[in-house]
Amino acid sequence: xxxxxENYSKIQASYLFTEIAxxxxxxxxxxxxxxxxxxxxxxxxxxxxxxxxxxMHKAVDDEAGRKDFHGYGPEQGYAFLREKVAKVDFQxxxxxxxxxxxxxxxxxxxxxxxxxxxxxxxxKIAVGDPVYPVYVDTNVMAGRTGKSxxxxxxxxxxxxxxxxxGFVPDPETAAGCDVVYLxxxxxxxxxxATKEQLQKWVDWANANKALILFDAAYEAFIRTPGxxxxxxxCEGARTCAIEFRSYSKTAGFxxxxxxxxxxxxxxxxxxxxxxxxxxxxxxxxxQTTKFNGASYITQRGAEAIYSAEGQAQCKAxxxxxLENGRLMKEALQALGYxxxxxxxxxxxxxxxxxxxxxxxxxxxxxxxxxxTPGAGFGKAxxxxxxxxxxxxxxxxxxxxxxxxxxx
Ligand code: MLT
Numbered sequence: 001x002x003x004x005x006e007n008y009s010k011i012q013a014s015y016l017f018t019e020i021a022x023x024x025x026x027x028x029x030x031x032x033x034x035x036x037x038x039x040x041x042x043x044x045x046x047x048x049x050x051x052x053x054x055x056m057h058k059a060v061d062d063e064a065g066r067k068d069f070h071g072y073g074p075e076q077g078y079a080f081l082r083e084k085v086a087k088v089d090f091q092x093x094x095x096x097x098x099x100x101x102x103x104x105x106x107x108x109x110x111x112x113x114x115x116x117x118x119x120x121x122x123x124k125i126a127v128g129d130p131v132y133p134v135y136v137d138t139n140v141m142a143g144r145t146g147k148s149x150x151x152x153x154x155x156x157x158x159x160x161x162x163x164x165x166g167f168v169p170d171p172e173t174a175a176g177c178d179v180v181y182l183x184x185x186x187x188x189x190x191x192x193a194t195k196e197q198l199q200k201w202v203d204w205a206n207a208n209k210a211l212i213l214f215d216a217a218y219e220a221f222i223r224t225p226g227x228x229x230x231x232x233x234c235e236g237a238r239t240c241a242i243e244f245r246s247y248s249k250t251a252g253f254x255x256x257x258x259x260x261x262x263x264x265x266x267x268x269x270x271x272x273x274x275x276x277x278x279x280x281x282x283x284x285x286x287q288t289t290k291f292n293g294a295s296y297i298t299q300r301g302a303e304a305i306y307s308a309e310g311q312a313q314c315k316a317x318x319x320x321x322l323e324n325g326r327l328m329k330e331a332l333q334a335l336g337y338x339x340x341x342x343x344x345x346x347x348x349x350x351x352x353x354x355x356x357x358x359x360x361x362x363x364x365x366x367x368x369x370x371x372t373p374g375a376g377f378g379k380a381x382x383x384x385x386x387x388x389x390x391x392x393x394x395x396x397x398x399x400x401x402x403x404x405x406x407x
Contacts, residue, residue: 010147011140016133016376017041023361024370031368037399040370042187042346042388044252046320048301049313052251055304059297070296075288077104077260081299084306085260089245095232101264101280103287104302106294108217108246108259112181113138114290115213115242115261118282119179119269126177128169129158130188130374130381132215135181151379160380163351167191167340171204180205182231183215185222188377188386189349190341192227198234205240209270211279212237217246217259220318222344238264242279249346249390251305251314258294258302321346324396325389331400332387335407348387349374359385367402 014022020040028036047053062068076082082099090097105111112134116125125144127135129152136156139145145153152158157177159169167189174180182201184193205212214231222229231241243262247253263283268276294302304310325342332339332350342348352359356373363369363385374384391399 005141005143007141007143007145010145010153011137012148015137016372019376020360020370020372024364027364027368034368036364036368036370037391037395037402038370039387039389039391039396039399040372042249042390043254044249044321044390045392046252046317048252048256049305049310049317051304051307051310051313052301056297056301059300062300063296073293073296073299075291075293076100076284077102077293078296078299081303082260084303085245088306088311090230090232090262093229093233095230096238097232097262097264101262103261103263103283104294104299105259105261105287105291106257106298107248107253108215108244108261109134111244111259111261112213112215114286115283116142116144116179117286118279119211120272123178124157124176125155126157126159126174126180128161128181128183128186129379130161130377130384131181132183132187133377135213135215136378151375158378158380161186161189161191162380163338163340167349168193168197171201174204174210177210178208179211179213181213181215183217184228185218185341185345186347187215187218187345188347188372188374188381189384190343190345190347190386191349192222192224192344195226195228195233198228198231202231202234202237202240206236210240211267211269212241214241214243216243218249218345218347219245220250220314221322221346223322224344227344232262232264239267242267247302247305250318251302251310252317253298253302256298256301258298320393321389324391324393327396328387328389328400331403335404337407342389346389348389350385350387351383352385353383356382356385362406363403366406367399369399369402 082102086099145155161167219229231237246259263280329339329342338351340349356375360373372386374381
């Protein structure tokens with residue numbers, strides 16, 4: 001008899017954004033003329049940078065001829081991209097990361113989800129609350145938790161992120177944990193962490209032989225000087241951290257799919273008898289077995305992000321989204337709401353002083369505006385909604401007008 005992985009029965013029936021998509025689609029069906037403005041899932045709306053488009057067209061031409069045709073590529077990514085990443089994202093910023101520590105993938109979501117395969121089933125996992133659901137759900141699927149009780153899974157340690165701690169938890173709250181997921185600029189709260197705060201985490205991880213899984217998918221939105229773009233800006237992070245990066249929000253690649261993970265040489269986990277085991281060869285083994293690499297065309301497109309034109313064009317698009325965020329934040333504050341984020345992040349975290357699903361439904365039904373209810377990101381997200389800055393200026397201005405009417 002075929003047995004299922006019963007850990008799936010512990011998990012909520014549908015993924016947060018799937019549940020929201022169902023509600024939005026039901027609303028649209030009931031109101032076919034409603035012009036719905038989507039500020040829910042963080043999906044980009046602006047087209048790819050011209051430098052990226054040009055590079056991808058050229059890559060298609062390469063594939064069209066015998067001379068420059070590419071079949072299977074290296075599972076870890078082409079050297080042309082890994083070398084650019086290491087230089088521009090790290091070495092030019094004074095960070096010691098080499099090309100062979102970069103693993104190109106089809107996006108940070110997959111890597112964040114897959115990385116836990118490298119760890120023992122008994123490791124103690126800590127996540128922020130509220131949290132990007134992928135960190136939690138993948139550990140539930142792997143059997144590291146019990147069944148959800150009151151919105152939390154026994155077996156996970158939740159690090160409450162709230163207004164009192166500026167949405168950045170303290171390492172003391174992760175006592176006894178082996179792996180901690182940190183995401184800054186944060187999804188969903190839009191909060192950023194200072195160098196001192198991240199250094200404290202790095203020192204804690206090194207002192208406790210623990211590992212930080214640092215999701216830096218939103219680093220390109222940082223504009224405040226001094227806010228770290230990478231965990232490796234902290235001293236000692238090479239021996240206790242893996243970092244995930246994504247081109248989804250940086251360069252509009254949500255549909256193209258590309259990102260990368262940094263696994264430094266010498267980063268260790270431990271066998272049951274205490275023998276140190278290096279994680280980088282394990283991740284190489286995992287990727288070479290289960291992944292065939294991002295496509296050549298995609299990687300040529302990603303490479304173009306690092307050209308002078310590509311950098312300027314991508315920055316201009318991010319500035320555009322940041323301006324959307326600024327406009328919405330100002331409008332919500334004028335309406336009396338307390339808003340976090342919207343400055344160094346594409347997300348606004350709005351204190352709605354009430355039930356977040358009810359508030360979500362009100363905005364959907366009365367304003368035809370889609371947001372994300374904070375409770376969907378965890379218990380501590382209750383009382384908030386998340387608004388994404390990804391949309392056209394026209395839609396953002398229209399959404400602001402509609403919010404003013406209903407709030
Ligand atoms: C979000 O809206 O939280 C993100 O778009 C989800 C993702 O990046 O997978």
